[in-house]
Amino acid sequence: MNMNQQKEQYNFNKLQKKLRRNVGQAIADFNMIEENDRIMVCLSGGKDSYTLLSILQNLQKSAPVNFTLFAVNLDQKQPGFPADILPSYLNKLGIEYQIVEENTYGIVKEKIPVGKTTCSLCSRLRRGILYRTASELGATKIALGHHRDDILQTVFLNMFYGGKLKGMPTKLMSDDGKHIVIRPLAYCREKDITNYAKIKAFPIIPCNLCGSQPNLQRQVIGNMLREWDKQYPGRIETMFQAMQNIVPSHxxxxxxxxxxxxxxxxxxxxxxxxxxxxxxxxxxxxxxxxxxxxxxxxxxxx
Incomplete structure (x- = not known):
């Protein structure tokens, strides 16, 4: 191994250790994973869910509690969706998985006028299917790949457009009381996840259903936060800390x-x-x- 390779390996180990530490801390702070949990990792084919599965598998080797993982991908029947990529990747990992085929793409295109945002309906359809799958496969927890930047974006979306001081819960119970949803990447920065995904060379699958829609409100907020992060280092960290230090009386x-x-x-x-x-x-x-x-x-x- 030459010097460049040694440096790259060192940087990767450092990054992986940081992500492991952040995920482990979030799991501990919110009691996300318990003894004998069977965790359904929702794998979209994007950088976040790939990283989530990778770090949870890594933590599984040394965790103080025993838990099992299995991956679920929802094939929404988008035109041109590369159906072979995830099965091939997951077979190489040797992990249990399920590909669920539901034509949510067709439903969204039928119900939502051209040019309108599809995220809300798409999200509701996906949630119902994933809850049903979790019941069928005996999952005790459902793990999603939302990270710290997603949570902060949600806070500002609700403030700017919804008139609420509300974020994205790190752990929640579904409305029917049957499912617990966890977000183990809650303390992880998006840019760390992006770098990790590049190094790991995950086979990323783009979302052609909503990812191609320009000027979404979430994208506007995301750009604002990224610009703040460049101009004012530390501001993002301080804002996230504020979410953990709430004073209702003020x-x-x-x-x-x-x-x-x-x-x-x-x-x-x-x-x-x-x-x-x-x-x-x-x-x-x-x-x-x-x-x-x-x-x-x-x-x-x-």
Whole structure:
């Protein structure tokens, strides 16, 4: 192995270790995987779900609990869909899998006018099929490949267009109470996943149903976050930390926090009037060439 190969191997090992650590931490924080779980990994053929399966297989070798994995792909009957790619890949891995064939493509094209966004209907159809498959195959958990950037995008989509402070849950129970959905990549950055997928040379299958639609709201939000990440290193991490440090008493949802209980006989709640104190935050200036000396100034919030 020459020097370049050694360097590439070192960088790959470092990246894989980082993803393993992030996935392992998310699993621990939200108790995503338990003893004897049978986990259905939803494999779309994209970089995220390939990475999810790869890291879970890697963790499976040293995890403190025993669990099994199997992959499920939904063949939506898109024109030109390369039906042989995933079976060939999964056979090489030696993992149990199921290819589910449902013509959701035809349903979406029939129901949604040309030029309109298909994501909502497509998502509902897929969810129903995957839940049914999970029941048929005895899955105790359903693993999806959404990552940290997806979660943040959802927060801003709901804020900008939905009027809600709402993200994407790392773990949820289905409405019928039969299925638990987990997102083990919740702490993973998209750019790390992209680099991992390139190194692993996953056989990526593009989505021609929705991926070709221009100017989707999620794409606009995604571009905004990526631009922030370039101009203000660390901002994305801080925003995600904010989702884990919520103070209901300092927001405006009277259903979430009982503001009516505050009176002269009640106790000080969550720091009381500290919200009115002057606060200082490190801010990062946008420069073409961000050097450490350029990055941090202090702004006073009154």
């Amino acid at each position: 927001l405006c949802d009277s259903n979430l926090f009982n503001f009516k209980q505050i009176n002269h006989t009640s106790n000080i709640i969550n720091g009381g009037d500290l919200a009115f104190d002057k606060e200082t935050f490190p801010i990062i200036n946008a420069h073409q060439n961000n050097s450490p000396s350029d990055r941090v100034n202090i702004v006073e919030i009154k």
